[in-house]
Amino acid sequence: MRLRSLGGSARLRRALGLALLLTAATFLLDTPASADQGPGAPVRLGAVEELLQYLLIGIARGAVFSLIALGYTMVYGIIELINFAHGDLYMLGAFMALSVVACCGGESLSGGAAAGAIALAFLVSTAFTAGVNFGVERLAYRPLRNAPPLAPLLTAIGMSFIFQNLGLFWGGLPIAGMGSQAAAPKSFPDLLPTVNLVQALGIPSGLSFTTKDLFVIATAAPLMVGLTLFVRFTRLGKAMRATAQNRMAAQVVGINADRVIAATFLIGGGLAGAGAVINGLYNNTIVFDMGYNAGLMAFTAAVLGGIGSIPGAMLGGFFIGIVSSFSDWQLATQWTPAVVFGLLILVLIFRPQGLLGRETGEKA
Amino acid sequence: MGRELRRGPFGVIALAAAALLAGGGLGSGCGPKGRPGIVKIVSSLPMQGSSLGQTQTIVDGIRMAIEEAGGKVGSFTIEYEPWDDASAQKGSWDETVEAENARRAVNDPDVLVYIGTFNSGAAKVAAPILNREGLLMISPANTWPGLTKPGNWDPGEPGIYRPSGKLTYFRVVPADDIQGPVSAAWAQELGVKSVYILHDQETYGKGIAEIVRRECEKRGIAVKGFDGIDKKAPEYRSLMTKVKGTDPDLVYFGGITQNNAGQLVKDMVAVGVRAEFMGPDGVYEKAFIEAAGAANANNRCYITFGGIPPKNLTGKGKVFYDTFVAKFKKEPEGYAVYGYEAAKVALEAIRRAGKEEREAVRAGCAGIRDFDGMLGKWSFDANGDTSLKFMSCNIVKNGELEFVKLMTVD
Incomplete structure (x- = not known):
């Protein structure tokens, strides 16, 4: 087992190296000629700048995937349940955020009022998704704790449908921000300033890195760091790790496993809510079925990083964000899902435990 | 659900009833x-x-x-x-x-x-x-x-x-064998020299996009790219960065509002693509302007539509x-x-x-x-098509669709 896994990672390293080389070669060949730069054309990006540009887009995109992936991985780590309703929980968070922001005044907000509305949206939406996830665990998953693993899995799929239809219902409510049609994409007010920091700082480059991009990273990163520190250094974090390792043994030493599991759902749900607010403010569109795609990507990120591993989920999220951004650029957006899932298959073949996952016999 | x-x-x-009826019909020898x-x-x-x-x-x-x-x-x-x-x-x-x-x-x-x-x-x-x-x-x-x-x-x-x-x-x-050529002809009138064409990978969207590509090439409008989009993607920033790199005068989207047409316009603005946006009758509706955000769509989105907008009808x-x-x-x-x-x-x-x-x-x-x-x-002609052959050209202004003129092609 151990030997094979070592061989696998050596092969993986070789494959990664090869992929890097190939990408580098593509960039060198693809350096744009400066001859066809017509008058009035925007400043052409150099090869390195171009690479950096797509990397930045990928990082911002990956940050949201990571936040959702954390919810998947934490729940899996602790009770081995793939919580299929998690993507739709994220969608509900987005609807809550839109409702809050729209009630505060929506598009007309600016300056301090906008900042206040954003803060309120974070607070309400995070509390809401945390609460919903907590409630669902209590009502739907806990009674099935000792049932065969398929039962909670199916329950999760059922919850996903319930959430999605709740979103559809919510979208049809005659309240601010929902527009005229329930299933239509809703416009999320664009409250963040869009200032290109590269230009504002006087850097002579055509790169675009706006305050909006910065906002995504500046809000997502502390959440992730905070979670990592929490799990590593607090009593509850320690209890979580213990329960994840061996629930029975944890209970023997006096850890209340039910309470630890509830806390896990609370935190995972809250992160999905925060991710939903960030996504709403960044992409400005929400729709009732957005949870499916987001959930799928995040689940893939969690598996890619090694399901059950918190740093793995973050790495996986960023990895998928960056890969999909590069794929949009070098191939076409229609191929991006194929590239992402192709990569997942490759990783699972050569490293079944994921990038940062540990090979553990008892959880297979 | x-x-x-x-x-x-x-x-x-209904099916069971129909099956009974059909069975009876077959037995008695008539429909x-x-x-x-x-x-x-x-x-x-x-x-x-x-x-x-x-x-x-x-x-x-x-x-x-x-x-x-x-x-x-x-x-x-x-x-x-x-x-x-x-x-x-x-x-x-x-x-x-x-x-x-x-x-x-x-x-x-x-x-x-x-x-x-x-x-x-x-x-x-x-x-x-x-x-x-x-x-x-x-x-x-x-x-x-x-x-x-x-x-x-x-x-x-x-x-x-x-x-x-x-x-x-x-x-x-x-049909689109009229809409496609009209779109290209209108684009040329607007002074478009190059176009980046996107589509939503559906029968209608990809179909019209391909006709527009062919017509643009015929007219000497440079086609800088032709891509299908993942219609459920949350955003298209990297796609639009790619589009920006080719610096087209126009982005054409063959598709419908429900396949994320609004998000495309949003991300054109977010990334700073200077091109105008043109779409077919699939985005000729208020929902498109709502999804794109009026501020993003105003004076920049050109939309073709078969026939005359209701407001501008005459006679009957x-x-x-x-x-x-x-x-x-x-x-x-x-x-x-x-x-x-x-x-x-x-x-x-x-x-x-x-x-x-x-x-x-x-x-x-x-x-x-x-x-x-x-x-x-x-x-009706021998194919079941109307003999009407004109399209209307519209532009988004003040959050509304505004009729510009009628166009036809031979």
Whole structure:
């Protein structure tokens, strides 16, 4: 087992190296000629700048995937349940955020009022998704704790449908921000300033890195760091790790496993809510079925990083964000899902435990 | 979901009843007979999702036409049922629901006319099912040329939609073999030298995008790229960065509002693409402007549409517009007039048939010439297409669609 896994990672390293080389070669060949730069054309990006540009887009995109992936991985780590309703929980968070922001005044907000509305949206939406996830665990998953693993899995799929239809219902409510049609994409007010920091700082480059991009990273990163520190250094974090390792043994030493599991759902749900607010403010569109795609990507990120591993989920999220951004650029957006899932298959073949996952016999 | 659940048992009962009827019919050697004196017209349009704004006014248009006729043609009483071909899960048309509708229609002996569909992809599903049973289908909105016209479209088109060899599919809107060339010609008039073409990977969207590509190349407009988009993606920043790198004068999107057309416009703005945006009739609706955000769409989005926007109709069309607004207390969306026209054509076909027989009604429709319609006099050609050949050019201004002019191509 151990030997094979070592061989696998050596092969993986070789494959990664090869992929890097190939990408580098593509960039060198693809350096744009400066001859066809017509008058009035925007400043052409150099090869390195171009690479950096797509990397930045990928990082911002990956940050949201990571936040959702954390919810998947934490729940899996602790009770081995793939919580299929998690993507739709994220969608509900987005609807809550839109409702809050729209009630505060929506598009007309600016300056301090906008900042206040954003803060309120974070607070309400995070509390809401945390609460919903907590409630669902209590009502739907806990009674099935000792049932065969398929039962909670199916329950999760059922919850996903319930959430999605709740979103559809919510979208049809005659309240601010929902527009005229329930299933239509809703416009999320664009409250963040869009200032290109590269230009504002006087850097002579055509790169675009706006305050909006910065906002995504500046809000997502502390959440992730905070979670990592929490799990590593607090009593509850320690209890979580213990329960994840061996629930029975944890209970023997006096850890209340039910309470630890509830806390896990609370935190995972809250992160999905925060991710939903960030996504709403960044992409400005929400729709009732957005949870499916987001959930799928995040689940893939969690598996890619090694399901059950918190740093793995973050790495996986960023990895998928960056890969999909590069794929949009070098191939076409229609191929991006194929590239992402192709990569997942490759990783699972050569490293079944994921990038940062540990090979553990008892959880297979 | 709820919708499908509700429909589930009903569909089963309908199918069982139909099977009984069909069985009896086969035994006695003649087709199933409906209630005498009753003629049923059904429509199959997406009544959920953001197409609803459009389709609701189409249904209103159909209702209006039937009510104006007093609900009767000769001695026949007309019954009308608006059916839904969308599912909540998809938020737009769903091929399983469309197929179910088509089968339900052929199995109901009262149904003599099927008005639909809204989306060309849905017509692909319904047309062959209805054709086998010789049931007349009139579309108020399909624009994919392959549904009717001989030519180099998808494999087997249009023959695959006519397995019985008879013409059962008709449409009252000009198709994309007119819209595509008009789009390219208009772009050239606007001074466009280069274009980046995107599409939503559906029959309609990819179809019109390919025609636009061909026409642009013909006219010497440089096509900088041609990409399908992942219609469920949360954003298109890297795609738009790529587009920005090629610096086109125009971004053309072949597709519908429901496949993220609004997000494309948002991300064009977010990334700073200087190009204008052009789209076909699939984004000719308020929902598109809502999804894109009026501030992003104003003065930058150019949209073509088959025929004349309701507000700008003249003559009989103007009467339609005024009556519609007075009756329903709202503006008709672009396709409402075609819903009205399709219903008028259906009534005329029934009048010409003079009997409750699918074949007679079908032949009655095929024989319509010099029809005095809302957009002027027109005839059905040998393919089941309208002889109308003009498109309107519109631009988004102040959060509204504003009519610019009519265009046609030879």
